[in-house]
Amino acid sequence: MFPPRADNCPNPDCEGDELAQVGLSRRGTLWSFTENRYAPPPPYPAPDPFEPFAVAAVELAEEGLIVLGKVVDGTLAADLRVGMAMELATMVLYVDDDGIERIVYAWKTADAGSAEEPADSSEGGLA
Ligand SMILES: [Zn+2]
Numbered sequence: 001m002f003p004p005r006a007d008n009c010p011n012p013d014c015e016g017d018e019l020a021q022v023g024l025s026r027r028g029t030l031w032s033f034t035e036n037r038y039a040p041p042p043p044y045p046a047p048d049p050f051e052p053f054a055v056a057a058v059e060l061a062e063e064g065l066i067v068l069g070k071v072v073d074g075t076l077a078a079d080l081r082v083g084m085a086m087e088l089a090t091m092v093l094y095v096d097d098d099g100i101e102r103i104v105y106a107w108k109t110a111d112a113g114s115a116e117e118p119a120d121s122s123e124g125g126l127a
Contacts, residue, residue, distance in 0.1 A: 024065065026088040027110060028058040031066050035077035045094040045102075052076060056107045058086045072108040085110035 009016045039050040054071035071080070072091045089108040092101045 024067075025060040025062045028060040028067070028086055030056055030080060030082055030084040030086050031059040032057045032082065033071070033077060033080045047094070054080060056080065056086060058107055070104065070106045072106045075109060079109070087111075 009019065033054055033056045035052055035054050037052045039046040039048075051073070053073065054076050055068065056071050057066050057068045059066050070091075072089055086107045087110040089106050090103050091106045093104045094102050096102055
């Protein structure tokens with residue numbers, strides 16, 4: 001769970017104080033997306049010169065939760081369509097001053113053939 005919580009449930013209607021770690025689906029369908037064309041402010045690291053990146057909200061296959069995340073480098077809004085199959089990946093966010101790669105989770109379009117066919121693009125997407 002992120003951000004980490006000690007003993008409080010994030011649901012305001014819940015009195016519970018016990019939390020459990022639960023594994024979530026690594027796959028889902030693209031629910032919405034956008035493209036960030038402005039460098040985020042510090043302390044968030046951004047390459048200089050700044051490169052636009054896509055942000056995706058993905059509806060998890062099993063749970064129906066919608067999880068927002070960055071999309072891997074090289075995939076921009078023009079490459080995305082609502083309803084596409086997406087899967088969890090990792091990517092290097094930046095390399096720190098000691099030369100260590102700092103890794104984050106990111107969404108990527110799912111490999112063709114390993115999931116149901118995405119909806120026919122002739123239906124018209126946002127992209
Ligand atoms: Zn609760």
